[in-house]
Amino acid sequence: TPAPRCQAVTVLGATGSIGTSTLDVIARHPERYRLHALTAHGSREALLALCRLHRPAVAVLEGEADAAWLRERLGEARIDTEVASGPQALVEVAEASEVDVVMSAIVGAAGLLPTLAAVRAGKRVLLANKEALVMSGALFMDAVSRHGATLLPIDSEHNAIYQCLPVEHRGGLACHGVTQLLLTASGGPFRGWSAEALSSATPNQACAHPNWSMGRKISVDSATLMNKGLELIEACWLFDARPEQIQVVVHPQSVIHSMVAYSDGSVIAQLGNPDMRTPIAYGLAWPQRIEAGVAALDLFEVARLDFEPADEAAFPCLRLAREAMSDGGTAPAVLNAANEVAVEAFLEGRLGFTGIAELVARVRDARSVQPASDLATVLEADALARREANRWLDR
Ligand code: NAD
Numbered sequence: 001t002p003a004p005r006c007q008a009v010t011v012l013g014a015t016g017s018i019g020t021s022t023l024d025v026i027a028r029h030p031e032r033y034r035l036h037a038l039t040a041h042g043s044r045e046a047l048l049a050l051c052r053l054h055r056p057a058v059a060v061l062e063g064e065a066d067a068a069w070l071r072e073r074l075g076e077a078r079i080d081t082e083v084a085s086g087p088q089a090l091v092e093v094a095e096a097s098e099v100d101v102v103m104s105a106i107v108g109a110a111g112l113l114p115t116l117a118a119v120r121a122g123k124r125v126l127l128a129n130k131e132a133l134v135m136s137g138a139l140f141m142d143a144v145s146r147h148g149a150t151l152l153p154i155d156s157e158h159n160a161i162y163q164c165l166p167v168e169h170r171g172g173l174a175c176h177g178v179t180q181l182l183l184t185a186s187g188g189p190f191r192g193w194s195a196e197a198l199s200s201a202t203p204n205q206a207c208a209h210p211n212w213s214m215g216r217k218i219s220v221d222s223a224t225l226m227n228k229g230l231e232l233i234e235a236c237w238l239f240d241a242r243p244e245q246i247q248v249v250v251h252p253q254s255v256i257h258s259m260v261a262y263s264d265g266s267v268i269a270q271l272g273n274p275d276m277r278t279p280i281a282y283g284l285a286w287p288q289r290i291e292a293g294v295a296a297l298d299l300f301e302v303a304r305l306d307f308e309p310a311d312e313a314a315f316p317c318l319r320l321a322r323e324a325m326s327d328g329g330t331a332p333a334v335l336n337a338a339n340e341v342a343v344e345a346f347l348e349g350r351l352g353f354t355g356i357a358e359l360v361a362r363v364r365d366a367r368s369v370q371p372a373s374d375l376a377t378v379l380e381a382d383a384l385a386r387r388e389a390n391r392w393l394d395r
C-alpha cells in the first residue's frame, strides 16, 4: 500500500495526560504526522518544553501575558513557532484549513467550542473531551453528520465498543443485532468502601487511581463513578443507544475495555493493557493500525478477569447521570456543570467527597430542563448551573 500523506495534527490540551500520550504516539511516526498546533491553559513551562521537542507551527496559551513570555523564550531559542492566546485562538487552530486531525483533550466544558469548530470544519476529530459531547449531545452529533467530520472515540470504553461494532453501525444498534453495550468500569480507588469511609475520602486518595494515571478532574470522576455516568451519556450519543441498552460492569483489572452483546448470544470484547496510547493510535491511524509503544498484553500475568455490578447506593453519581440522559434537553449540561464546580470544590478542600453527588442532585432539582435546541441554550444552562452550584457552596 502507498505511504499515506503526512497528516497535520492539532492537539488541544497538549500538556495534559491525553495530550502527552498523543505526542508520544505521534513522535513514533514522523513520516505520518506533523504538528500544526499545541495548546495549553496556564502551564507555559510545559508548553515551552513541548515546543522545543515537537516544533509545532502554532502554540496557544490562555492568557496574553503567558503567551508573551512563551514568544520571548521561543525567540531566544530560535524556534519559529507562532504564539497566540485566548479562546478564539483555540477555535482557529481547530478549524484551520491546513489541519487534518484534531485531538480534543482539553478537560471540561472549556473544550466544547474548539471541538465543535473542528467538527464544523469537517476534520477527523479524536474525542477524549467527553464533557463536550455530554453537554451538547444532539447538536454535536448533528454537526458531525452535517459537516462530514470523522468522529473517533478516544475514551477507552467507547474506543473498545467502536472496535467491537460492525464497521457500518449507522442506522441504530438493533438493525445490526446488537442487544447491549457492556461498559466496563474499574470501580475506581474507592470500590468496596463504606458510606462512612467515603465521607472522609481526601483528594489525594481520590486521585490515586489503581489502573490509570490521569488528570485530577477525571480521577475524581472515576472515584465518584460520575466518569462512568458521563461515559454512559457519551455512549448513548456516539452509538445512538438508549440508557437501558447500556449495562455498567465493574471489572477491576481494566483489561477488557468494554464489550458489545449481540442477539445470537455473542459477546465481543476489546482487551489490552490500560494505556491510552492504544485508543489514541487507533484514532490517529484508523482504519489502519500503527505501533503505539504499548507493551503486548500478557494474559498469564493478568491470570483472571473479575466482574461485579456497580454499587449505585454508595456511588449515586451513576444514577444521577442516567437520569439526566433520560430527562434529555439541557439536563446533561446541568449535570456536567454542577459536577465540574463540585469536583473543583472537592479538590480545593471546600466540599467533602460525598458532597459532590449531593451538590449535583441539588443543582439538578433547582434547574428546570429546557429543550437543547441551540448552542446558546446549552451554554446558558451551563452558566446558570454553575451559578446555582456556587451559591450552594457559599451558603
Ligand atoms: P489533564 O488535566 O491532564 O489535561 C487537560 C489539558 O487541558 C491540559 O493541557 C490543560 O492545559 C488544558 N486545559 C485545562 N483547562 C483548560 C481551559 N479552561 N482552557 C483551555 N485548555 C485547558 O486532563 P486529561 O486527563 O488529559 O483529560 C483530558 C480529557 O480527556 C478530559 O475530558 C477527560 O475526561 C478525557 N479522558 C482522559 C483520559 C485519561 O486517561 N487521562 C481517559 C479518557 C478520557
Ligand code: MG
Pocket: 155, 156, 157, 231
Ligand atoms: Mg473512560
